[in-house]
Amino acid sequence: MNPAPDDYLERVKAEIRSEAERARERAPLPRVEIAVARAEAAAADGIERERRDYAIGELTGPDHRAFVERAFRALLKRPADEAGAERQIALLAAGAAKAEVLGDLRWSPEGRRLGVRVHGLLPRYLLAKLSRVPLLGYCVDWALALAGLPMLLRHQRAADASIAARFEDVARVHAEAAQRFDAHAAAQEQRWEEQDRRNAAVAEDIRRALLRVDALERRATALEEHTHDLAALRHYVHAINHWVVSLQRSLDALERAANAERARADAFAASVAESAADAAARQRRHAAWSAALKQRLGDGARVLDLGSGAGAWLEALLGAALAATGVETNRALAERALARGLPVAHGEPADALARCDDAALDGVALAAALLADVGAAEALLTHAHRALRPGGVLLLRVEPEPPLAPGAPIDAARAAALLAAAGFADPLALTESDGAAVLARRPAP
Amino acid sequence: MRIAVLVPALAAHDAVSNDALGIGAALRRFGHEVAVFAPHARGVDEPVRPPGEIEAWLRSPRDVLLYHHCTAWDLALDLLRRVRARRVVRYHNVTPPEFFAGWSEAHVHACARGRAELDDYAALGAELYLGASPFNLEDFTRRGVDPARCAVLPPFHPVEALLAETAPSHRVPAANGATRLLMVGRIAPHKGDFTLIDVLAACRRAFDARAELLRIGALDASLAAYGDALRAHAAATGVETGVLALGGAGTADLRAAYASADALVVLSAHEGFCVPLVEAMALGLPVVACDAGAIAWTLGDAGIVWPERDPHLFAATVARLRADAELRDALAARGRARYREQFAPAALERGLRDALARLERVAARTEAA
Numbered sequence: 001m002n003p004a005p006d007d008y009l010e011r012v013k014a015e016i017r018s019e020a021e022r023a024r025e026r027a028p029l030p031r032v033e034i035a036v037a038r039a040e041a042a043a044a045d046g047i048e049r050e051r052r053d054y055a056i057g058e059l060t061g062p063d064h065r066a067f068v069e070r071a072f073r074a075l076l077k078r079p080a081d082e083a084g085a086e087r088q089i090a091l092l093a094a095g096a097a098k099a100e101v102l103g104d105l106r107w108s109p110e111g112r113r114l115g116v117r118v119h120g121l122l123p124r125y126l127l128a129k130l131s132r133v134p135l136l137g138y139c140v141d142w143a144l145a146l147a148g149l150p151m152l153l154r155h156q157r158a159a160d161a162s163i164a165a166r167f168e169d170v171a172r173v174h175a176e177a178a179q180r181f182d183a184h185a186a187a188q189e190q191r192w193e194e195q196d197r198r199n200a201a202v203a204e205d206i207r208r209a210l211l212r213v214d215a216l217e218r219r220a221t222a223l224e225e226h227t228h229d230l231a232a233l234r235h236y237v238h239a240i241n242h243w244v245v246s247l248q249r250s251l252d253a254l255e256r257a258a259n260a261e262r263a264r265a266d267a268f269a270a271s272v273a274e275s276a277a278d279a280a281a282r283q284r285r286h287a288a289w290s291a292a293l294k295q296r297l298g299d300g301a302r303v304l305d306l307g308s309g310a311g312a313w314l315e316a317l318l319g320a321a322l323a324a325t326g327v328e329t330n331r332a333l334a335e336r337a338l339a340r341g342l343p344v345a346h347g348e349p350a351d352a353l354a355r356c357d358d359a360a361l362d363g364v365a366l367a368a369a370l371l372a373d374v375g376a377a378e379a380l381l382t383h384a385h386r387a388l389r390p391g392g393v394l395l396l397r398v399e400p401e402p403p404l405a406p407g408a409p410i411d412a413a414r415a416a417a418l419l420a421a422a423g424f425a426d427p428l429a430l431t432e433s434d435g436a437a438v439l440a441r442r443p444a445p
Numbered sequence: 446m447r448i449a450v451l452v453p454a455l456a457a458h459d460a461v462s463n464d465a466l467g468i469g470a471a472l473r474r475f476g477h478e479v480a481v482f483a484p485h486a487r488g489v490d491e492p493v494r495p496p497g498e499i500e501a502w503l504r505s506p507r508d509v510l511l512y513h514h515c516t517a518w519d520l521a522l523d524l525l526r527r528v529r530a531r532r533v534v535r536y537h538n539v540t541p542p543e544f545f546a547g548w549s550e551a552h553v554h555a556c557a558r559g560r561a562e563l564d565d566y567a568a569l570g571a572e573l574y575l576g577a578s579p580f581n582l583e584d585f586t587r588r589g590v591d592p593a594r595c596a597v598l599p600p601f602h603p604v605e606a607l608l609a610e611t612a613p614s615h616r617v618p619a620a621n622g623a624t625r626l627l628m629v630g631r632i633a634p635h636k637g638d639f640t641l642i643d644v645l646a647a648c649r650r651a652f653d654a655r656a657e658l659l660r661i662g663a664l665d666a667s668l669a670a671y672g673d674a675l676r677a678h679a680a681a682t683g684v685e686t687g688v689l690a691l692g693g694a695g696t697a698d699l700r701a702a703y704a705s706a707d708a709l710v711v712l713s714a715h716e717g718f719c720v721p722l723v724e725a726m727a728l729g730l731p732v733v734a735c736d737a738g739a740i741a742w743t744l745g746d747a748g749i750v751w752p753e754r755d756p757h758l759f760a761a762t763v764a765r766l767r768a769d770a771e772l773r774d775a776l777a778a779r780g781r782a783r784y785r786e787q788f789a790p791a792a793l794e795r796g797l798r799d800a801l802a803r804l805e806r807v808a809a810r811t812e813a814a
Contacts, residue, residue: 006746008775009749012749012765012772013749013751016749016761017758017761019761019764020755020758020762021757023650023651023652023757023760023761023764024647024651024757026651029646029647029650029682029756029757030681030682032678078558079550079551081517081551081554081555082485083453083454083484083485083518084519086484087484087520108519109519109522109565110519110558
């Protein structure tokens with residue numbers, strides 16, 4: 001079954017041995033003394049190793065397990081092993097005499113080797129063994145029992161006294177134990193009651209926790225439903241967003257178209273030629289109005305002309321020695337006026353007026369077409385009132401100029417009413433055959 | 446034929462008990478009527494009778510009383526002396542008492558008595574002395590027993606159950622790449638635990654600072670001083686954190702332990718057999734062992750056996766096993782083959798049949814004489 005060592009393993013082992021030597025050199029082990037706890041204290045274990053002589057009374061004193069242990073240590077000089085002790089205890093339980101147990105140990109092979117002497121053991125052991133012989137043993141037991149009856153009676157009486165004394169001891173110990181037990185039981189009862197209270201508190205906590213859990217479950221359910229609603233809402237928002245974006249695009253397109261249309265309209269309006277008769281009438285009209293304005297404001301008065309068109313009216317104001325500047329919405333017309341050297345800016349009249357400081361102007365001239373929208377008219381007149389110095393004059397031109405300007409036509413009477421409504425005073429209409437101008441003053445505070 | 450199997454004690458996860466019950470089961474399969482007798486039985490799922498009934502149960506001089514000797518027991522010796530049946534002394538070895546000197550007086554007494562009884566058993570003239578290994582039989586041949594009355598039969602074991610085990614272990618931690626040395630067997634002075642700790646220290650110093658020793662086996666209460674000394678030694682060598690002592694282990698834990706280790710490291714100074722060697726071979730785990738008792742015979746060429754107990758040598762061997770896949774695979778293959786050929790249930794039953802045949806021959810010759 002044991003094969004010869006093979007070359008492969010031998011070669012590997014040689015290599016390992018070399019590696020082990022290298023390992024020993026580079027990583028030696030520290031010297032550690034093994035602390036063997038020698039059991040010299042065995043002498044204290046109750047084994048009298050040197051003693052070879054006992055009186056039987058020394059060994060028969062203890063009872064039951066203590067007797068067996070004592071017997072092993074005295075006769076075999078060692079502690080009792082578990083199987084051996086159980087066997088001897090079983091013998092005692094079956095009614096065997098202690099002498100028989102001692103004899104079994106003393107004359108076992110192990111006991112014979114040790115040869116411990118127990119005075120008085122041999123005859124007792126022989127008698128015990130003799131009593132094991134069928135019939136003869138029975139007779140011997142009877143004979144011994146009869147012969148020993150007086151002694152047995154004394155032993156019985158002594159045993160009765162001993163048992164009575166032990167009963168008294170046991171009763172006393174029992175009473176003390178009962179007292180301790182009662183005390184422990186009372187203490188335990190208190191602990192149980194305390195524990196019951198704690199349990200009740202814990203149960204109440206658990207009940208409340210369960211209620212909270214129920215409430216949370218309900219909220220979770222509601223949240224779940226809301227989640228469904230939110231999902232639907234999200235869907236709607238997405239749809240609306242899509243619709244708004246689409247609408248925005250459409251509006252952008254419309255705005256672009258409107259701007260283009262407006263640019264075309266402006267270009268068309270700017271391209272309309274004025275007849276010679278109309279031009280002569282306009283110059284006459286403007287000369288009269290600008291003279292009236294100059295009369296009220298004086299030379300060099302600061303006048304802002306809103307809705308200058310191609311600059312004809314602005315030109316009249318400048319000709320009347322007023323420091324006038326203009327603002328025109330129509331880019332084509334504003335560019336044409338600039339080309340003629342007139343001080344005109346392209347922009348919204350309302351914006352230009354809003355940027356003026358309070359009481360910064362002596363006069364403001366407006367084309368009536370700018371007041372066609374009531375909302376826009378109110379804002380425009382309010383700002384004009386603010387920008388004019390107290391006593392400053394506002395002139396409202398009511399004439400078909402520019403010829404194709406948007407908005408509803410406005411007459412002088414209505415213009416005067418608007419000015420009065422905006423807080424201007426002393427309206428004066430300068431009426432010509434083809435137009436009118438309304439002059440009004442910002443009253444002094 | 447009636448065969449009475451007598452054991453000093455029966456317990457679960459005990460090598461002698463496993464052998465006694467395994468032999469009993471095999472003999473029943475051979476067609477014999479078998480009863481197991483023991484004064485104590487714990488965790489054994491089989492009817493066990495009290496030894497006092499043996500003489501009544503054995504009816505014929507041709508019946509057999511098979512006694513498993515592993516400790517001192519007067520009753521068995523007395524019974525073997527007077528029983529009217531063929532007698533087989535199944536010998537598991539008794540550890541020499543000197544190993545326990547200084548650690549446990551009770552063990553010293555028990556082992557000394559067990560060894561002393563060998564003279565009585567040798568003088569008994571039993572029909573068959575059935576040793577678990579040739580090493581065991583030397584105890585009887587040295588005492589003049591006729592070699593013709595001697596036979597070797599390795600112990601029956603539950604290794605097949607170990608091989609079939611699939612349950613997970615909750616007690617064996619993963620090695621996580623660290624070198625892991627494994628030793629299985631009760632913790633006792635002859636198992637070489639001090640040297641095992643030195644091997645671990647050498648491993649950590651020279652090869653792998655994370656190396657650990659997984660120690661499976663129970664420590665008898667009367668050997669508490671030995672356990673304390675082992676702990677002190679581990680602390681003195683600085684490896685106390687690397688020693689994982691699991692105590693006794695069930696089949697799942699044992700299987701996991703073998704699976705997680707790099708090698709079974711056996712440094713016992715005395716082994717009459719050593720079932721963990723068989724377990725390791727069956728599971729393909731390489732074995733590194735010191736040549737003592739029956740270890741070299743049990744391992745054959747399926748492990749690395751050193752004559753000396755040099756910690757660096759064992760540490761270097763484990764390191765080589767981790768690094769050398771060819772060596773590892775070769776030893777695993779040899780181990781599995783040796784298990785199949787020598788220690789698998791079929792091989793053991795063959796050996797038991799041979800032993801019974803030898804018993805018959807000796808008995809016939811004795812009766813003729």
